[in-house]
Amino acid sequence: MNTIIRLPFALVLPLLLLVSATSAGAQALDYARFKSSVEPIFLKKRAGHTRCVVCHSDRSNNLLKLEKLAPGAKGWSEEQSRKNFETVSRLVVAGKPGSSLLLLHPLAPEAGGDAYHSGGRQFENRDDPDWKAIARWVGGS
Numbered sequence: 001m002n003t004i005i006r007l008p009f010a011l012v013l014p015l016l017l018l019v020s021a022t023s024a025g026a027q028a029l030d031y032a033r034f035k036s037s038v039e040p041i042f043l044k045k046r047a048g049h050t051r052c053v054v055c056h057s058d059r060s061n062n063l064l065k066l067e068k069l070a071p072g073a074k075g076w077s078e079e080q081s082r083k084n085f086e087t088v089s090r091l092v093v094a095g096k097p098g099s100s101l102l103l104l105h106p107l108a109p110e111a112g113g114d115a116y117h118s119g120g121r122q123f124e125n126r127d128d129p130d131w132k133a134i135a136r137w138v139g140g141s
Contacts, residue, residue: 029094030137034085038137041130042066042084043075046122055119063091063101097135107131 042052056064065087067080076084092100098112106122107113113123123131 028140029085029089029092030140031082031085033137034088035081037133038088039076039081039084041133044130046130049120049122052119052122064088092138094138095140097138100138103131103134103138 042056045051052064053066053069056062056066057068059065059068067076067083069076088102091102097103103123104112105114106117106119107126108121108124109115111123111125113121126132126135
């Protein structure tokens with residue numbers, strides 16, 4: 001009887017792992033698009049707010065830890081951008097913008113975002129062009 005129970009499990013497990021890996025690969029995040037369309041948002045001065053990079057530098061005490069800009073730099077080096085991509089990628093669910101902390105945390109609660117973000121409501125609603133740019137990257141479109 002044990003053999004009968006183990007045999008189906010032994011056949012099903014590899015299939016489940018294969019399907020899981022295929023699904024994850026199908027929704028891969030695009031580094032080039034991140035660098036050109038998402039990363040600049042972290043440097044952008046938004047009316048009534050500080051730039052994301054100011055509070056989310058590598059020494060911050062939160063999940064979004066962007067690389068610290070070199071003195072006088074207006075952007076990140078290639079190596080820093082790659083590290084930012086890795087960090088930010090952990091805060092999104094590829095293919096699912098509506099389930100991604102990166103999009104929900106700074107979004108106003110009235111628009112479906114978190115009730116608390118110490119940096120304020122960076123995005124008043126989902127129509128904000130920067131919110132949409134991040135959502136397109138996460139969604140893969």
